[in-house]
Amino acid sequence: MRMGFTGMTLDRADHLRRDEQALKLARMHPSARFLLLDGLKPVLAPDADRLLWVRRSQAPDNPSIFLGLDEEGIPHFALAGAAADVGGIATDARAAGTRLSAPEAGIVALARSLLDWHDRHGFCAACGAPTRPVKGGYGRQCDRCTAQHFPRVDPVVIMLAEKDGLALVGRQPGFPAGFFSALAGFVEPGESLEEAVARELWEEAGVRARSVRYVASQPWPFPSSLMIGALATADSHALSPDFEELEEARWVSREECAAALRGDGDWSAPPPLAIAHWLLRAWVEGQVPPS
Structure with missing residues (x-):
């Protein structure tokens, strides 16, 4: 299983992007396929967990974005349109991300982010x-x-602080009851990723941290973030949460975290769609870089 919204296999074909005439011909080609997003919701087939691709003759006459070429060289595009007009189902992008194959979920991330950017x-x-x-x-x-x-892609650091076999998780006021996750925050101007991790841990939980290590990344198309997962070593277990940012912060053991990931712990962990799930899983399984 891949992390949500990763795994797109289309060739983005930069050489075509720079050739307006070639793009025009690609859009007109009988093999071209088009994906509709209805209010930024991808349109899925009514009878299966897959994207509904339509021909140019079925697509509305709206501006389209080029997604890329598949392994057979077939051009794929995305545009705004009504699901009802093509017999599909407009599906929340998060829900689609859990149901679609990895390549198609990656297409949703690209299409949603670009169409939203053009709208704004x-x-x-x-x-x-x-x-x-x-x-x-x-x-x-x-x-x-x-x-x-x-x-533009907005970089967001999402991190676990660890010390003596414990990891720090927190819950925001808007989270569902019992739900905890890794801490996260936007990278600010003039700041490295390592500095952003240390600052966010200090601002949100009052934790001083060092030895920041990169773990993994994930596109998050709401609207266009890049989640950058990291691990850091805390100087102590002392906590001083900013209660405007966090309702609660706690240190958890690997056993407690493993139970939460299985769904039988005393708190709920993020679902596999989110990088926070994989960050917690990597920590539990010892698959993170050493300090």
């Missing part, structure tokens, strides 16, 4: 004029001031 960046940040999609949907062009704009 219709005007030039430099001069305020309308912009238009370019490079297959991987950019926008302002024809007044010639500025080019590209999608």
Whole structure:
């Protein structure tokens, strides 16, 4: 099983993105396939856990983004459209991420993030004029001031502090009852990932940490984050939570964490869709870099 929203196998084919005529021909090709997102919800087939791909003749006449080429060279695109018009089911992207195969869940992450970015960046940040999609949907062009704009990915660190066989988990006020997860926060300007991990642990839980080690990463298309999983060594078990950020923080053992991951502990762990699940699992199984 792969981490949620990873594993896309389409070739993003950058050479096609830079060739507007080639992209036009790709869209018109009889083999081209189109994925609809209805209000940013991917449209799934009504009879199976798979994306519903339609032909150009079935797709609405809306701007599309180029997703890539499959192993047979067939071009795939995504665009906004109504699920009812193609006989599909608009499905929450998180739910889709748990049901789809890894390659298709990865496509959802790409399509949702890009379409959302286009929805929110219709005007030039430099001069305020309308912009238009370019490079297959991987950019926008302002024809007044010639500025080019590209999608941004927001880095988020998500981490476990550990000390003497215990790991730190916390729960935010909005979490379901009994649910705990790894701590997380956005990387700030002028900050390394290691500095962000140490700062977030200190700000949220009052924990001083060192020896930050990278574990894994995950795209999180809500709207366009990159979750960067890490482990850090805490200087002590003393906690001083920021109760505006955390309702509770606690140190847990590997045995307690393993029980939570199995679903029979006294607290609930994140589901496999989320990198926090895999971060906790890697710690329990000793598959994290040593300090």
